[in-house]
Amino acid sequence: MxxxxxxxxxxxxxxxxxxxxxxxxxxxxxxxxxxxxxxxxxxxxxxxxxxxxxxxxxxxxxxxxxxxxxxxxxxxxxxxxxxxxxxxxxxxxxxxxxxxxxxxxxxxxxxxxxxxxxxxxxxxxxxxxxxxxKRFTWIPFYTELAKKLLEFKNNRSDLVKIVYELDEKYVSFIHNKDRTPVSDIDFFSFFSIFNRGNF
Missing domain, CATH: 1.10.10 (Arc Repressor Mutant, subunit A)
Structure with a gap:
């Protein structure tokens, strides 16, 4: 007590x-x-x-x-x-x-x-x-990003479009084995864009 x-x-x-x-x-x-x-x-x-x-x-x-x-x-x-x-x-x-x-x-x-x-x-x-x-200032950003991504839960094809609208240097690693663009993307792959030290 x-x-x-x-x-x-x-x-x-x-x-x-x-x-x-x-x-x-x-x-x-x-x-x-x-x-x-x-x-x-x-x-x-x-x-x-x-x-x-x-x-x-x-x-x-x-x-x-x-x-x-x-x-x-x-x-x-x-x-x-x-x-x-x-x-x-x-x-x-x-x-x-x-x-x-x-x-x-x-x-x-x-x-x-x-x-x-x-x-x-x-x-x-x-x-x-x-x-x-300061080293924790990424928390609010990722919290808001996670909330926004939920809007694409049932429509991930639109999320793919957003990804490929980004500058190619940031998303060139997102592709199929034959290097063609993906038609679907999971949220973890989306987050990986921001975790590669590119931004």
């Missing part, structure tokens, strides 16, 4: 107001590009543990952990706000910006503190932040 969010409000409050957060989130010395990406991923993630965000958006789990931790350290240095301590007395800089809860698998799910969340909303600094790591 999942635990409640911690540290509980009656146990710890960094004491940073929404107005203070609004100043901090617009200062790139405090909220760097990496930290803005990390917080945008928390907002948009299916499950905001560092490991799950790494699986969903790319980068490493340490990218998210370090970005949030370092942001907390910077805010602490500026404000001298109180710190939350873990049971082993380790300082939890991440809890200045976030709340956490332990999942059954041992991972810690994060959510942004309400005042910081409001500061993000009112300043709009997370709008337009690209959460997907």
């Amino acid at each position: 999942e635990e409640n969010w911690y540290p509980a409000e009656n146990e710890y409050d960094p004491g940073i107001t929404k107005e203070q957060w609004k100043e901090f989130v617009t200062d790139r010395n405090i909220f760097t590009e990496d930290s803005l990406i990390a917080f945008a991923c928390i907002q948009k993630s299916t499950l905001a543990t560092c490991t799950d965000m790494a699986e969903e958006f790319g980068r490493t789990k340490n990218f998210y952990n370090n970005a949030i931790w370092r942001t907390g350290e910077k805010v602490h240095k500026l404000t001298n706000c109180p710190l939350s301590l873990s049971p082993d007395k380790t300082e939890r800089f991440w809890s200045i910006c976030c709340l956490g809860r332990k999942m059954q698998n041992g991972r810690i799910e994060l959510k942004i503190r309400p005042e910081l969340e409001e500061a993000f909303d009112e300043t709009g600094v997370l709008k337009g932040i690209e959460v997907m790591e």
Whole structure:
């Protein structure tokens, strides 16, 4: 069973107001590009543990952990706000910006503190932040292409026509054994056009 969010409000409050957060989130010395990406991923993630965000958006789990931790350290240095301590007395800089809860698998799910969340909303600094790591930017393209190909499920002859309307240098490998044009094409062969390093 999942635990409640911690540290509980009656146990710890960094004491940073929404107005203070609004100043901090617009200062790139405090909220760097990496930290803005990390917080945008928390907002948009299916499950905001560092490991799950790494699986969903790319980068490493340490990218998210370090970005949030370092942001907390910077805010602490500026404000001298109180710190939350873990049971082993380790300082939890991440809890200045976030709340956490332990999942059954041992991972810690994060959510942004309400005042910081409001500061993000009112300043709009997370709008337009690209959460997907660049090496994963092909995912939306292939998702849309797969959806479009379904329209040809029962009419693949039209798909063949589209293939042969492309520049020959991209589709010259699609032919019968006797090198004549094919009359039918499966979706995997269609996808192969984009996977040969030609585009």
